[in-house]
Amino acid sequence: MDWSADARARLQELGFRVEVLGTAGGDLGDPQRHQMDVLVRLTTGSGAARTYGVEIKRRMTVELATAVHFPTTPPPLLFTTHLSEPIAERLRARGIDYVDAAGNAHLAWDDVLIDVRGRRKPTTLAGRASSRGAGAFGRAGLQVLFILLSWPETATFPYRSLAALSGVSLGTVKTVIEELTGAGYLYERGNERRLARGAEPLDRWSEAYSISLDVALALGEFTASDLSWWRDAEAELVSLGVQVGGEAGASLIDPHLRPASLTLYATQLPVQLIGRHRLARAENDGNVHVRTRFWKEPFPKRQPWIVPSTLIYADLLASGDPRQREHGDRIRGGDDRLKRIDRT
Incomplete structure (x- = not known):
């Protein structure tokens, strides 16, 4: 599919004059690019105009529309x-304008409002679509990719080291590395290996985490009448090998966030901690979530009491809470680790 021609045609059908102001390099039809950095100026018949940064994605799910x-x-x-309408609804709720190849569209600024819904998916020639490294986004693959995203320097580590850090088999690491390389998410030349086009694997990792890994990590749900105790418990948490994630961890990155829940990551249920701070087991969702810490720190001397911001970001998106989603967006734009991933 010629993405450049299709996008221009759909926008012209909506009555816009389309002017491409420039790109950051590369072909608009290149399927391997995630952020196209294409600047397009749209002008209505009445002269109203807006400049957009066009983002082209071959697939979009409800989860990805959130993540x-x-x-x-x-x-x-x-x-x-x-x-589909559920996906479009999620995008509209986030204030993201869109147009698809079928002609569905939503663009809104000032007095301009374009809202087209219900167009069916266009027919395509039969053929097998590229998996784009789909196997790397299964549960075990997500654990390996978490290490690579959180500590990009580990991309140069031997397979055996990556297996030990991520808690998966050596064969799984080999398969994941091969799939990520084939999808263009890892760059290999000789003995050099590094993360590439980091924004897209981070998006896909966050999406897949909310679907297949988040629930699988659950160790227990608890309720605490006072959640403030954790802020003064750094030494205690470190001594027990427990780390803070979720919106509690996010509140240390984004001071605007006032956490209503606490997410703890531990290798096993921290019974001592639960008893000392009087955490009562909850039948359903409590305000304290205990999850499995499946990874090992690649640099133990740097070991913090807060999980990497990659996991905090995914926790916020997986919550399904629009408030946490908003804070996730703010953290992604301001956290050094996440900004470094987006720049790769």
């Missing part, structure tokens, strides 16, 4: 193959 990160300047315009 995917778009730069806010210039305002993003998503173009994709087809958007």
Whole structure:
């Protein structure tokens, strides 16, 4: 599919004059690019105009519509193959304008409002679509990718070391590395290996985490009448090998966030901690979530009491809470680790 021609045609059908102001390099039709950095100026018949940064994605799911990160300047315009109504609704709720190859569209600024819904998915030629490293986003693969995203320097580590750090088999690491390399997410030349196009694997990792890994890590749900105790418990948590994630961890990155829950990661249920702080087991969702810490720190001397911001970001998205989603977007734009991933 010629993405450049299709996007232009759909926008022209909506009555816009389309002017491509420039790109950051590469072909608009290149399927391997995630953030196209294409600047497009749309002008209506009455002269109203807006400049968008076009983001092109071949696939979009409800989960990805929640997890995917778009730069806010210039305002993003998503173009994709087809958007079902639940997906489109999620994008509209986030204030993201879009148009798809079927002609569904939502663009809103000042007095301009374009809202087209219900167009069916266009037919395509039969054929097998590229998996784009789909196996690397299964449960075990997510554990390996977590290490690579959180500590990009580990991309140069031997397979055996990555297996020990991520808690998966040596064969799984080999398969994941091969799939990530084939999908263009890892760059290999000789003995050099490094993360590439980090924004897209981070988006896909966050999406897949909420689907297949988040629930699988659950160790227990508890309720605490006072959640403030953890802020003064750094030494205690470190001594027990427990780390803080979720919105509690996020509150240390984003001071605007006032956490209503506490997420703890531990290798086993921290009975001593539970008893000391009078955490009562909850039948359903409590305000203290204890999850399995499946990874080992690659640099123990740096070991913090807070989980890496990659996991905090995914926790916020997996919550399904719009408030936490908003804080996730803010953290992604301001946290050094996440900004470094987006720049790769």
